[in-house]
Amino acid sequence: xxxxxxxxxxxxxxxxVSPVTVxxxxxxxxxxxxxxxxxxxESHYLPQLARLQRRSEYWQALLVRExxxxxxxxxxxxxxxxLCVGYVAREQAEEIAPQLDALNRRGLRVGLAVNLCGxxxxxxxxxxxxxx
Numbered sequence: 001x002x003x004x005x006x007x008x009x010x011x012x013x014x015x016x017v018s019p020v021t022v023x024x025x026x027x028x029x030x031x032x033x034x035x036x037x038x039x040x041x042e043s044h045y046l047p048q049l050a051r052l053q054r055r056s057e058y059w060q061a062l063l064v065r066e067x068x069x070x071x072x073x074x075x076x077x078x079x080x081x082x083l084c085v086g087y088v089a090r091e092q093a094e095e096i097a098p099q100l101d102a103l104n105r106r107g108l109r110v111g112l113a114v115n116l117c118g119x120x121x122x123x124x125x126x127x128x129x130x131x132x
Contacts, residue, residue, distance in 0.1 A: 020107055020108075020109050021107060021108050021109070022062065022108075022109045022110070022111045023103075023108055023109070023110060023111065024110070024111050024112070024113070025037070025063070025110050025111065025112045025130070028099075028103060028108070028110050029099075030096050030099045030100070030110070031095075031099065032092055032095045032096050033092075033095060034092065036130055037088055037089075037092060037112070037130050038088070038089040038092060039078050039085075039086040039087065039088060039089070039114075039127075039128040039129070039130070040086060040087055040088075040089050040090075041086045041087045042085060042086040042125065042126060042127055042128050043125055044086075045083070045084060045085045045086060046125065046126060048080075048083045048084075048085055049085055049116060049119070049126040049128070050119060050126065052080055052081070052083070052085070052116060053116045053119050053126055056116075057115055057116050057117070058113070058114075058115055058116075058131070059080045059081075059113075059114050059115075059116065060080075060111050060112075060113060060114075061078050061079060061080050061085070061111065061112045061113075061114045061128070062078075062079045062080075062109055062110070062111055062112070063076050063077075063078060063079075063088065063096075063100060063109070063110045063111075063112060064076070064077040064078075064079050064084075064109075065077075065097060065100050065101060065104060067097075067101070072090060072093065074090070074093045074094045074097040075087055075088075075093055075097075076088040076092075076093040076096060076097060076100060078112070078114070078128060080114070080128075085128055086128050112130055113130070113131040114128050114129060114130055114131055115128075115129045115131050116128060116129075117129055
């Protein structure tokens with residue numbers, strides 16, 4: 001709460017938080033062509049990925065729908081600890097977006113175990129790969 005609000009006697013606004021359950025991608029029953037998600041755009045998030053990789057190569061990611069994404073209304077972002085680190089490939093996102101939306105309406109979010117690979121002098125980019 002800001003100082004001005006406190007001086008005016010305002011109370012902090014409490015936002016209702018809906019209960020959310022995270023289920024693993026393999027257990028979510030999501031149907032798609034191909035056997036493995038492809039994550040793209042990691043090069044745009046190298047600083048975040050480098051910080052995460054210094055702590056661990058293995059992470060639990062969350063698939064986050066972005067229906068208001070200005071480039072693709074089917075966009076599915078990949079987040080680790082609240083940081084966007086890439087996006088599901090466009091053609092796969094088109095397939096899974098409606099399924100993620102249906103799960104989200106039921107209060108379910110989809111998690112995904114991932115590996116961070118690269119970040120070495122000979123391979124400076126860091127890729128995000130689903131852990132099979």
